[in-house]
Amino acid sequence: MRRISEPTTPRASAESPASLFSGESRYGATSTDLQSIACYPRAPMRWSQSFLVTLREVPGDAEVVSHQLLYRAGLVHKLAAGIYSYTPFGFRSLRKMTEIVREEMDAAGALEVDLPILQPKELWVESGRWDRYMNEGILFHLKDRKDAEFALAPTAEEAVTDMVRRSVTSWRQLPFNLYQIRTKFRDEIRPRFGLLRGREFLMKDAYSFDIDQKGLDAHYKKMDGAYRRIFDRCGLEFAVVQADSGAIGGSASEEFMVVADTGEDALVFSDAGDYGANIEKAMTGKLPEPWAGEEARPFGEANAPTPGITTTEGQAKHLRTTPARIVNTMIYEAVGADGKARLAAVLIRGDLDINEVKLPKAIGALHVRLASEEILRKVTGTRPGFVGPLGLLPFEENPISLFIDRSLEHGANLWCGANREGLHHSGVSIARDVMSQPAFASVVEIATAREGDPSPMGAGTLHIKRGIEVGHIFKLGTKYSESMKCEVADQNQKMVPLAMGCYGLGLGRTIAAAIEQHHDDVGIVWPVPLAPYACVVASLQRDAAVLAAADKLYEELKAAGVEVFYDDRDERPGVKFKDIDLVGFPVRVVVGGKGLARGVVEVSTRRERKASEIAPDRVVEVVKRTLAAGATTLAV
Template sequence: MRQSQAFLHTLRDDPSDAEVVSHRLLARAGFIQKLAAGVYSYAPAMTRVLQRVSQIVREEMNRAGAQEVLLPILQPKEIWEESGRWERYQKGGQLFSLTDHKGAEMCLVPTAEEAVTTLVKRSIASYRQLPVNLYQIHTKFRDEIRPRFGLMRGREFIMKDAYSFDADEAGLRESYAKMRVAYQRIFERCGLKFTIVQADAGAIGGSTTEEFMVNADTGEDTILVCDGCNYAANVEKAESKLPAGETGGEPKPMHLEATPGDKSCEQLSKRFSLAVSRMIKTVLFRAVYAEREETVAVLMRGDLDVNEVKVANALGALAVDLADDVRVRAATGAEPGFAGPVGIKPGVKVLGDLSIQGMTNFLCGANKTDYHLLDVNFGRDVAMPEVRDLRKSKGGEGCPKCASGKLGETRGIEVGHIFQLGTKYSKAMSALFADDQQVQKPFVMGCYGIGVSRVAAAAVEQNHDKDGIVWPAPIAPWQVHVICVNPEDASQREAAERCERELEAAGFDVLHDDRVKVSPGVKFKDADLVGLPVRVVAGRDAKDGVVELKVRRTGAMAKVKLDAVTAEVKARLGA
């Protein structure tokens, strides 16, 4: 490709609205352009990257036995009501819905369980036709509460979604295992460093589920990884050994103490010279269910934090969020900051974290403004609530799986997510097949997503330097950047053209900067920004049949005879 002809327009300045590196560099290098919040146009260079990622995805999905389809992204409300997701997703405010000219409601879909289940149930009637795994690479829509970080959290994005249908759980586990392997191969082939973590199923549903996280400090997800074994989990899901707290000793009489203005454990710790782990904080939530809401009080040892996802799962709620002041006052009869289990209003559901077991003589809120209770004891002063693991694990805590490992806390970008769905959708949508006894059974499903556009952004997050992008070779828009320093010099022009011709003949995608009257500095700066893995510079040595070869990532530079260019480029690309 001749750069003089290419639709590739770099920007001299950083776009003012770009916050994260990938957004800034992709916009500046002319790969993407914003059209609306969370909605981007992909220029040719970006399209090439997406095609490369897609091609890798396609090859590995096909290798794993999946078959490609294209499902509608504009879908009728009916099938979403069948699965029960219409109301839930609309309530969550993340579903783009619209009304057609005759008043029928439709939506732009975030995932395609309904459509694929419909497709399969009308086609497959027998266990003998199973298993099947169908996938597509298609645009998806989510009306994000707050789109941000460029391609990282867009409202429109490209996703590969796959759906497996098996006759039983064992088949599902097999399909899932195949996908897991395929995903590992995909991200390895994309040249990304990633971690597989246990995850929470969230709105999609299902049991076993793992996420593929690209390691990046700017990631939106926090992950905990054991340094001693292979345990790794998203913080939403992570467990850990309970850190030791101070013991309270033999029960003493409970007493009420004035604590004007002390709303935090730290303030109380100071006032009473009491370890924070001797306190129980009572965190009030609003739990939302399909048909109702309730107030829930979670009792947590003072030095630990509540994991809201675990609370929602323990309750079977659609969502939980922190109670607002009105709800807090209704539940406690006091201003926020003084909630406690003793004397909390009836109707408030109380749940305890495992950490409160065995605590004695603890401090907690008195449900009375400016008062706390000291030396409170379960059984005597207040009933022991049902306890569950509701704690948010943190880096530095002990691994839940092995004896001596410690959890490290890092961040990641979720680029893939695989689920063992089970029969949630097939049951709801009456997607049935006959088994060998002619018994009608629901398909056992799995679903598997990869954020294709997010993979490209994550690759930039993970691979860049101060000068620009450093594309991993397998997903670079072109592998080689031939730069003709001065095309008006015949020897330079001929050398560059020869390199382009021979490299393309050898199967490489080449971008040839043949622009006339563009200064060398501009060409080099642009090349750094665009970030192709190998650069071939035809410059002042061209008259002697010599060009320079430079590796973008390392900066390593070598002078190479024209005859050897193809071989040398091959060596550097590992091809």
């Protein structure tokens, strides 16, 4: 069999934001004028013939700005929780996003496919994800008339792996990267924030297949570059951070985050510029140790009563010390690969929090949860607030393992709960008193990074921002190819599982994120590449001269290839201004009686909202130049 793919050279046009306007659109815009605003989709439209309904008031269920503006600007409608319809205007933005993604994926050599969303349960059982996703309750599933079960897929690893394993038999057919842009389903425990967390959503997902890790690394890097270009072209401020790979599995994984205060994820960045990670994954450098240089006092020398004081802060105050010197001991139930639950005592400095995403990996568990108070009492004899690492009783005949956060490794002169109501031990030294316990004990890194902590890279301080996850790339490795036996013969005729990568990108979510990042108090300020229309022409009066001039400008802009919308409604000027601001056309052309009498019309950008008077015969030129420059300021 022949090679399935050839290396593809990225098109030069994909390098710059201007490429959206390059006339090279695959959808028939054949203009050779590189300045022309030949965005896809380009069909011009009059408001009077359109389907655009704006709202003055915000529907009660919209909490975040993007959701409110998507509603008010008439871009989406909710059908059910987390399920949205796109109106013609909203869909135009989505199509533009789709087209940008498609262009960059194609340019990166990926091949577009179309995989079923309705997938047989057997495939999911084979990969091991059926149980996992069912346990999490996030898999939409249904039965056919014969009672066979199907999933409505949230991702397509199984489907694509199945297709590949049936077709590919030799390393010579590799590598390739298959992608699709399709609706996905996830029965979110709690859909929210409009398009930001839906149950039905448009996602681009790509899956790369290589004979070895080296090939995977190359694909991963290529996708990283494609994603950067995509979000650059969308005019978004984004960050790439290290991420936890979660239920998808695999080794390396990075998230593309649009920086926005309303983001659901907390991100950690070093001000030295060399580190960024999702807080779920973030490490910290070595924290200052208050006990540094101190001589370890004897254990229990000054045990102190802490009657009824269960908070770390309260105890620190009562014991005349700082939270950093109090050891918090948390008892977790940890489920291992064998499906059995064991107990683990996790020790952390009182001024730090345990990161429950990092914890399971650090202690070799699949899943952890805090032990119930009932279990806690059984093994400690006390209640939360007074638990300590010393003298824990075995649970179901298994001694409780101790896991000590790295920040405590050298700790001395600490306080910890005495496993007795209202009592704390003094003079605790981790090495001397805790590591010497008969139970298994080890040092792990499971603290949640904090604002101001030192960077793990050595130099720099960590800062926390919030972000919206718009893309996530993973090195899956052989997780799926092994479980689903997707193997080919290598040069030595040895059957090897393929090295896979998986690359997701949320399109609707990116639209919402763009609005979160680009809006003001009167409406959306679209980045030009995502705006439903690049330009709007508005007539202010019904006066014949005004209408004639506006009509003419609309026709001229249209003829010049500008993606223009014409507000020809019989509305008062104020209504038009408010609507136009709300919907966020990057460039606005206003034709009014007063200006027209003096031979001018007004042109302004949405970003600046400062109108300049322009002679009608210069409008096309000014609009095109302004759009080509990104419409931040008017190019007169």
